[in-house]
Amino acid sequence: xxxxxxxxxxxxxxxxxxxxxxxxxxxxxxxxxxxxxxxxxxxxxxxxxxxxxxxxxxxxxxxxxxxxxxxxxxxxxxxxxxxxxxxxxxxxxxxxxxxxxxxxxxxxxxxxxx
Amino acid sequence: xxxxxxxxxxxxxxxxxxxxxxxxxxxxxxxxxxxxxxxxxxxxxxxxxxxxxxxxxxxxxxxxxxxxxxxxxxxxxxxxxxxxxxxxxxxxxxxxxxxxxxxxxxxxx
Numbered sequence: 001x002x003x004x005x006x007x008x009x010x011x012x013x014x015x016x017x018x019x020x021x022x023x024x025x026x027x028x029x030x031x032x033x034x035x036x037x038x039x040x041x042x043x044x045x046x047x048x049x050x051x052x053x054x055x056x057x058x059x060x061x062x063x064x065x066x067x068x069x070x071x072x073x074x075x076x077x078x079x080x081x082x083x084x085x086x087x088x089x090x091x092x093x094x095x096x097x098x099x100x101x102x103x104x105x106x107x108x109x110x111x112x113x114x
Numbered sequence: 115x116x117x118x119x120x121x122x123x124x125x126x127x128x129x130x131x132x133x134x135x136x137x138x139x140x141x142x143x144x145x146x147x148x149x150x151x152x153x154x155x156x157x158x159x160x161x162x163x164x165x166x167x168x169x170x171x172x173x174x175x176x177x178x179x180x181x182x183x184x185x186x187x188x189x190x191x192x193x194x195x196x197x198x199x200x201x202x203x204x205x206x207x208x209x210x211x212x213x214x215x216x217x218x219x220x221x222x223x
Contacts, residue, residue, distance in 0.1 A: 004157075006157075034210055043214060043215050043216060044213040045214045046210055046211075046213075087195075091155075093157045093158070093210070101207060101208065102160060102163075103211055104160060105158045108154055108156060112172070
């Protein structure tokens with residue numbers, strides 16, 4: 001099946017710094033990618049929808065200046081958490097939609113802000 | 115978004131079939147029924163999806179009620195590796211996936 005890869009799988013950063021998470025569709029082109037956040041024992045919460053070559057659409061309550069999303073190519077989207085704080089510590093998951101409208105998810109990235 | 119209702123948790127014995135129910139009484143005519151599962155500390159994994167007819171693949175079967183107001187994901191022979199949270203999601207074309215709370219499936223050895 002289609003593969004979506006995230007990097008890094010785990011990252012620890014200091015409070016106040018920025019951290020970037022990459023999401024790649026390895027064997028298909030994805031015009032649309034999605035970014036989710038998941039806190040322990042909770043469901044996935046959609047943060048934003050990213051379309052290649054255009055600005056991301058953020059869900060209500062998600063700060064676009066804090067969570068910068070770039071989707072510069074059909075196989076790569078990046079999420080940058082700026083000025084990270086401990087409350088941003090979470091499991092971040094991306095997904096990508098293929099031409100048949102099937103959505104595949106990455107393995108997720110654990111972010112810990114200390 | 116049309117809403118789905120699933121039991122919070124279910125248990126099943128290993129090597130027995132598992133039937134995971136999902137109610138979606140407000141489903142629209144263009145909504146597909148998607149099932150994903152999430153193992154601990156991993157991203158969700160696509161399981162199956164359908165519109166009206168029952169669907170089978172190597173992972174599972176999806177039985178859709180004639181009125182489409184409910185569906186059942188069937189794992190024919192559960193293994194310990196099937197322990198996960200299973201999400202039933204309605205999705206129209208080109209729409210995003212919105213996750214509910216899902217059903218936590220526990221497999222008893």
